[in-house]
Amino acid sequence: MNLDLSRTVSPTESSKASITALNSIVLYGLAFLLAYGVHQLATAAMAHRLGIPLTLHLSHVQFLIPDRQWWRIAVIAVYGVGPFLSLLLAIGAGLLFWFYGRGRKGRLKLFYFWLALHAFNLVLGGLIAGSFTQLGFWYVPRWLFVEGGTAFPIALAVLGGIIAVITGYKAAVAFLQSHDSRTMMLYANRGQLIFTGLLVPWVVGSLLLAALKWPDLTTYEGLLFVTMGLFLLPLSISSRNELFQDTVPTPRKTTIAWAFVGAFLLLALLWRLVFNAGITLS
Template sequence: MENSRFTIKNKFSISLNSLGYFLLSYLFVYLLHQFVTCLTANIFNIPTILSYNEVSFLADKSRWTYASVQTIFLSGPIATLFCGIFFLIIAYRFHDFDGLLRLFFLWGALHSFNLFFGALIIGAFTGQGMGFALNWMYLMDSAKLVIVILAILCMMVIGAMHSRMFLFTANSYFAELRKDRKSEFLRLQLFYPFIFGSLLLYFIKIPVTMTDLLLPITLLFLIVPIFSRQQHFPSLTFNEETPHSIKSDPLVIIITIFVVIVFRIIFAKGISF
């Protein structure tokens, strides 16, 4: 990979493309989580309102039983867990392809696992979301601590599994990724989109719930191992005779802006279930 291709314009294009897939995949996984939660609540005759930042449950205390609490507050996270596994399989299967669409599945897998393991960690401390299910299990603090530690370990292992696949997304732009350029590429493809994407999600979902406020922090348990493990890989040479041009994908940018606006408008007043 030539140093001349690491211009400011090219760096911006790489991060902007990844940012688009970061936001699109998050909204997909987030809505999957919320729709499953609302539909499950419907099974227990608990009306809900799905808005852009939360699910409101319209039920008195008599409606809440051990079965309803466990099923409702675990259904969304479990759905995202299976979604994450599916996305990870797809990303692995096509990791050596040179299309940018792989980023949707890679980011989607990270968001999915974070909405399960990350939400589990947050819930153990705040009592919100999955924390409601934990509280109804009457677990001791020591048991919750064990759950948190196991969740963190799982996230670190899963994050490490993503390292090679994120590095291979360089073949969308370069014919080679030298060992001394891997960290810089991951900053452009992974870290900067994570930072700016999280800030944009805060803005989109104002007022932000406690869970949404903390989820970017738990996402670091997936992202940090990706950076840590990249140093174990040598320079990567891809099966490309000539490197691709590096430019922002206008279609991804337009779709992302459109989806974000539609998401905010449709769910501004909430949808009743």
Template sequence: MLPTAPATPNPVALATRSKFTTVFINATACYLLAYLVVRLVSQATLVYMGRQAGIPGTWDISGVHFLLADGGWRRDTVLAVYCPGPAAIAGMAAVAFLLFWKWQRHRRGLAKLLLLWLIFHATNAILGGLLADTITQSGSWFVPNWLLGAGTWPSTVLGLLFGAVQLALGSMAAIPFLLAQDSRTVLQFDHRPQLVRYTILGPWLAGSTLLAVAAIPHLGLNEVLHFGTMGLLLIPLAQGVAEESFTFKKVLPSPTRVSWVLAGLALLGLLAWRLALGGPVAVH
């Protein structure tokens, strides 16, 4: 029996796999950077408003914790401290969407993808965040609980409604997400399963895992739930991307390369987040 020659790898398949690995690294870097920016804006605003109200507390990697008994809070204080953070990130998301839609969606580069992940994280922080905070009765849960009163059921209903809105927004984001991809190979309809795995689900799981590991031993149930509620946005997005027939882009495709600058910034941001908030920082 004559020996058979080893099968030679298909160069097209190898090039495609390499391209998807590259877009996975870039998408994960965007996921991490966008998360850190949204979290910084949200928590820094919360710290500032707490200081303005004269409420002591601590700030660590798990969040901001005010050292004030329940009896010391008033309705106007709760609204003044907890409302500006979501308002700030909602404004940031609106600006990011305007930049994406007006100036970036038909341009080459990763700026448009980073803007989309900023929008996704801001959306999850507000909509999915309320659902997660309602379960743990912390964070943004205080606003509807104090504003509406009548126990926890109004905030629970509102959290479920916000979760439903997030599902709807995720299903509407397929076209913008496809516009954020520069590679024609990645956009081909036959490659949609890989596109979903390498640019949506993979970055979500890998990015959330890196963030969770960086937060140990301060990682709590609330933050795990926040990572989970991101699925209310990304799973409908993944389904929409898998089914959407859009493959055409106005601009010429650009070479698919790893953005080491973006990846480096993401890792540096993660390290800075860990070092700065690895222990409680007093808020006065």
């Protein structure tokens, strides 16, 4: 994949690339917090409904019962409800993007795009991260098909990885349609768009989110940031080869999305304040 980052760019292109990177980082982070929040709150709500005491932390849900007190239905319900709602959220965000976002100007369509990817990653990436850590979504196939041992969840994780790669590769046009700037959409600037609109938000956004969760960041959640690459790296390659360079007839001017910046900072602050000490439900 040749991003052609050595090409000389004009001050206008450089400014738009920087703004694109900032907006993409913010929307990447905001979408993750929303998707992960839905996942964790659903998990906690199901456990609470089943009478399982728990504590919600910055990066994980701690269940306050010993392993021997779990029963099969509880394991499947508690660890399955989050990925199930995440899948619905991914589908919903994808439909919003396709029918209400891509043909309109503004940054909301880029938010839908990131939300769909993050939510889908909580499902597919959750299978992969769980196979490495034997935590999270891994428990669902493990307890659904006990006779399959650990081989079945691993096979599902491999399948999930393949689906993630295919999804990312096929999402190139959607990624390009999520941007308004005529300058950044030019094929000559495709390398800059991929770098600032995909790779920078993935790396910088993930580091910021990891810092937000520190020192509670779990290996499982850390791996979710890595598995996002199964979507984004094929997407980068496909976008580089995609000749599509159209945008909406009246695109929005490339400026910092202050409303989304404020929303991200506020949500991150609330996340830290609310979950830092842990919330216990008994």
